[in-house]
Amino acid sequence: MSSAQKKNTFFGGVAILMVSTIIIKIIGAIYKIPLGIILPDEAYADFSAAYNVYSFFLTISTAGLPVALSKTVSEANALGRYNQVQKVFRVAFFAFLTMGLISFVCMSFFAQPVATYALQNEKAVWCVMALSPAVLCTCCCSAFRGFAQGHMNMMPTAISQVTENLSKLLIGMGLALFIGSLALQPEDFGDRMMAVGAIAGVSVGSILSVFYLFWNHRRTRRLHPGPFTDKPDGSKSILVHLLALAIPITLSSSTTAIVTLIDTNLVNGQLQSVFQSMMDAGPVVTESARGFLDIGNKSAQILLDNMAAGGTAVLDSARALYGAYQKCMSIYNLPFNLMVPLTASIIPAVSAARARQNMLEAKQVSESALRFAALMALPCGVGLFVLGEPIMWLLTAGNTDHTIAGPLLSILGLASIFVCIQLVGTSILQANGIVNLPIATVVIGGVVKIIVNFILVGNPDIMIYGAPVGTLCCFVIAAVLNLLIIKVRVPSAPSYGKVFFKPVLASVVMGGVAWAAYGFLSRALGGDALTFKGNLISAAAAIVLAALVYFVLILALRAITREDLALMPKGEKIANLLHIK
Numbered sequence: 172m173s174s175a176q177k178k179n180t181f182f183g184g185v186a187i188l189m190v191s192t193i194i195i196k197i198i199g200a201i202y203k204i205p206l207g208i209i210l211p212d213e214a215y216a217d218f219s220a221a222y223n224v225y226s227f228f229l230t231i232s233t234a235g236l237p238v239a240l241s242k243t244v245s246e247a248n249a250l251g252r253y254n255q256v257q258k259v260f261r262v263a264f265f266a267f268l269t270m271g272l273i274s275f276v277c278m279s280f281f282a283q284p285v286a287t288y289a290l291q292n293e294k295a296v297w298c299v300m301a302l303s304p305a306v307l308c309t310c311c312c313s314a315f316r317g318f319a320q321g322h323m324n325m326m327p328t329a330i331s332q333v334t335e336n337l338s339k340l341l342i343g344m345g346l347a348l349f350i351g352s353l354a355l356q357p358e359d360f361g362d363r364m365m366a367v368g369a370i371a372g373v374s375v376g377s378i379l380s381v382f383y384l385f386w387n388h389r390r391t392r393r394l395h396p397g398p399f400t401d402k403p404d405g406s407k408s409i410l411v412h413l414l415a416l417a418i419p420i421t422l423s424s425s426t427t428a429i430v431t432l433i434d435t436n437l438v439n440g441q442l443q444s445v446f447q448s449m450m451d452a453g454p455v456v457t458e459s460a461r462g463f464l465d466i467g468n469k470s471a472q473i474l475l476d477n478m479a480a481g482g483t484a485v486l487d488s489a490r491a492l493y494g495a496y497q498k499c500m501s502i503y504n505l506p507f508n509l510m511v512p513l514t515a516s517i518i519p520a521v522s523a524a525r526a527r528q529n530m531l532e533a534k535q536v537s538e539s540a541l542r543f544a545a546l547m548a549l550p551c552g553v554g555l556f557v558l559g560e561p562i563m564w565l566l567t568a569g570n571t572d573h574t575i576a577g578p579l580l581s582i583l584g585l586a587s588i589f590v591c592i593q594l595v596g597t598s599i600l601q602a603n604g605i606v607n608l609p610i611a612t613v614v615i616g617g618v619v620k621i622i623v624n625f626i627l628v629g630n631p632d633i634m635i636y637g638a639p640v641g642t643l644c645c646f647v648i649a650a651v652l653n654l655l656i657i658k659v660r661v662p663s664a665p666s667y668g669k670v671f672f673k674p675v676l677a678s679v680v681m682g683g684v685a686w687a688a689y690g691f692l693s694r695a696l697g698g699d700a701l702t703f704k705g706n707l708i709s710a711a712a713a714i715v716l717a718a719l720v721y722f723v724l725i726l727a728l729r730a731i732t733r734e735d736l737a738l739m740p741k742g743e744k745i746a747n748l749l750h751i752k
Contacts, residue, residue, distance in 0.1 A: 229310075503583035548590075589649070
């Protein structure tokens with residue numbers, strides 16, 4: 172296999188996107204960690220709430236069509252129908268542009284009602300407006316990315332995503348710091364404007380990505396001028412075919428976005444309801460712990476502080492707890508984002524294998540994808556679970572109460588494992604033509620999440636801790652149901668024992684090592700009087716030791732096979748280097 176061909180293999184595409192994802196996450200960490208420090212929890216709540224609206228419109232506009240486009244292009248390429256490939260792209264691009272324009276209008280001209288009624292946070296309106304150009308541009312970007320991915324070419328996606336994130340970092344953070352230097356009054360107004368500046372970098376980055384992807388598309392088209400002899404289908408037929416593939420996928424993906432939007436509304440509404448009841452009764456901080464993790468005392472103190480500051484005490488108190496939760500969500504999303512390269516490559520790879528009637532290859536790709544998902548998601552999730560509080564202490568530098576944020580991250584760490592499994596499972600089902608059942612699993616999980624959140628967040632002794640519990644319940648149910656459907660409906664389904672047993676065992680041992688190492692070092696460096704520096708040393712040492720233990724266990728247990736590595740560029744050399752037989 173030539174070097175060029177190697178790049179177009181399944182894990183060749185994964186490797187390209189994985190490198191870009193690592194770069195993006197490094198940029199994101201450089202962006203979000205200081206942003207979490209410079210923005211108070213209240214302003215971060217505005218920032219995150221606007222992002223949830225943006226994600227909703229983006230999912231509705233782009234969740235299904237890129238997958239349908241890449242699948243259709245991949246199948247047409249496999250059959251040598253190159254005129255069909257070009258026409259599919261033109262039809263899809265028009266559909267993307269239409270959806271983008273509709274979303275742009277909703278986020279720009281109707282930003283006030285969206286923030287007030289959909290988010291239960293009218294102070295997020297400017298952040299919503301600042302993101303409106305991004306949704307239009309990203310829709311156009313998705314057309315170009317879906318076309319390239321259908322050719323198993325992940326490089327344009329990687330470059331454009333890095334461009335977006337560099338812009339977000341340089342322009343967004345630059346604007347936020349500049350606005351912060353102006354010391355605008357009142358203080359809450361200045362904080363909200365900093366959030367707007369930070370989020371504006373996303374829109375600028377999406378504009379730059381459109382220009383790059385358009386240039387790249389024209390350049391690559393000139394390299395293959397034709398002429399081609401195949402007769403393409405009619406535009407209406409192509410659109411109907413794309414929509415038949417895209418609508419079920421969009422419904423499945425948008426269910427999660429809709430649940431997230433409902434969850435934002437519900438959590439903010441329930442928090443405000445509890446704080447209003449507390450204010451009516453007179454908030455009291457007692458000496459003894461009150462209920463689950465003492466959130467009652469901490470929330471009462473937050474309300475008292477906001478009442479003393481004046482203004483909208485109930486709304487600002489809810490924003491404070493929601494902002495702390497969203498800072499944890501930015502870390503919780505790390506394992507999820509590592510799955511994006513896998514899911515982007517699973518569907519065209521399995522679809523092409525099935526088009527060639529090669530069921531063995533389809534099974535191998537699916538099983539390897541699940542195994543890699545487990546190998547990445549499990550250690551991340553377990554690590555967040557056992558080190559939630561020290562990680563939040565480090566990443567917010569004391570700007571957020573880590574005794575509140577830490578347990579939130581620990582619960583979300585467990586949830587992140589099942590999010591990853593659910594996501595990869597959904598892609599495997601979609602690649603095998605099973606596009607409706609994943610919708611049902613997400614709907615069931617989403618309904619459970621909403622019910623759990625409504626009950627727990629409205630409890631004054633639990634409040635914000637109910638939100639991650641609802642997330643955990645949602646994705647446990649959705650992931651398990653997806654795996655059951657794969658086992659029943661997919662020909663030559665993966666062996667779950669081979670996929671999960673060894674990664675689970677290695678991750679549990681790794682988690683025990685991390686917990687013990689941090690506990691020992693933190694006591695040795697200060698115990699109850701542990702300083703930020705002591706926490707930094709203890710947490711960093713625990714993470715490094717746990718990572719080394721996990722790597723050794725993965726090799727010792729042979730959790731990754733030579734067949735898995737053979738699908739990757741330079742896989743044989745990697746297997747020889749690691750002595751994997």
